[in-house]
Amino acid sequence: MHLKRIELENFKSFMGELVIDLEEGFTAITGPNGSGKSNSGDAIQFVLGTRSTKSLRAQNVKELIFNGGSRSKAAKSCEVTLIFDNPENDSGERRLKVDADEVCFTRAVRLTPKGAAVSSYLPFSSIRRTPSTEAQTSQNPSRQKLRTNLRTDTKPARRP
Numbered sequence: 001m002h003l004k005r006i007e008l009e010n011f012k013s014f015m016g017e018l019v020i021d022l023e024e025g026f027t028a029i030t031g032p033n034g035s036g037k038s039n040s041g042d043a044i045q046f047v048l049g050t051r052s053t054k055s056l057r058a059q060n061v062k063e064l065i066f067n068g069g070s071r072s073k074a075a076k077s078c079e080v081t082l083i084f085d086n087p088e089n090d091s092g093e094r095r096l097k098v099d100a101d102e103v104c105f106t107r108a109v110r111l112t113p114k115g116a117a118v119s120s121y122l123p124f125s126s127i128r129r130t131p132s133t134e135a136q137t138s139q140n141p142s143r144q145k146l147r148t149n150l151r152t153d154t155k156p157a158r159r160p
Contacts, residue, residue, distance in 0.1 A: 001095040003044070004102065005083040010066040010075035011046070012039040012058075043080045047107045061109045062117040077110035079122075086126075100126030 006020040013036050020029075020040060029037045042056045042072045058064055068074035072091060086096045096103050099110065106122040 001084060001087070002085050004085045005079040006040065006043055007083070008043055008079075010078040011043055011080050012036075012064055012066065012078075013038065015066050015068075015072055015075075044082065047080050047082045047105050060117065061110070061119050064109050065111065065117070069160065077108060081106040081108060081109040098126050 001045065002024060003022050005022060008014045008018045008020070010125075012021040013034075028039050031037055038057070046056055053060055053063070056064065065078045082105045084096065084103050084105075086094050086098060086100060088094055094100075104125045106125070108117065108122055109117055109119045111117055
């Protein structure tokens with residue numbers, strides 16, 4: 001099992017939607033100062049459940065939402081999804097006890113109309129890859145939100 005992908009939307013310095021694919025054997029994120037290397041790590045911590053925003057280098061959860069800077073409008077919410085590979089082993093069992101090839105965990109922060117920040121985990125979801133969904137993805141790579149159409153299989157894996 002490995003982390004396959006990080007999907008970010010308006011998280012910290014990342015404006016709009018961004019997908020970071022993490023191929024097997026991937027070991028590092030590199031780039032110049034200010035390119036978001038640390039924010040990528042913060043995104044992983046955010047979803048996996050850190051309670052302290054200080055460990056995410058923010059004073060409060062509002063600071064996790066893209067603030068717009070001097071050139072863009074500030075966002076009203078942010079969302080991070082981690083997609084894990086969950087293959088069957090030789091005996092047909094999976095590391096995560098969900099009968100799906102990929103498992104997604106999502107956490108979001110949204111601002112209420114009065115400006116208060118609300119942090120929540122979105123419902124657990126899983127993706128079962130089939131030949132038809134693989135074909136759809138390869139024929140139209142821009143369908144990065146295909147996963148939302150596939151979030152229907154949430155049954156736990158059967159135990160022997």
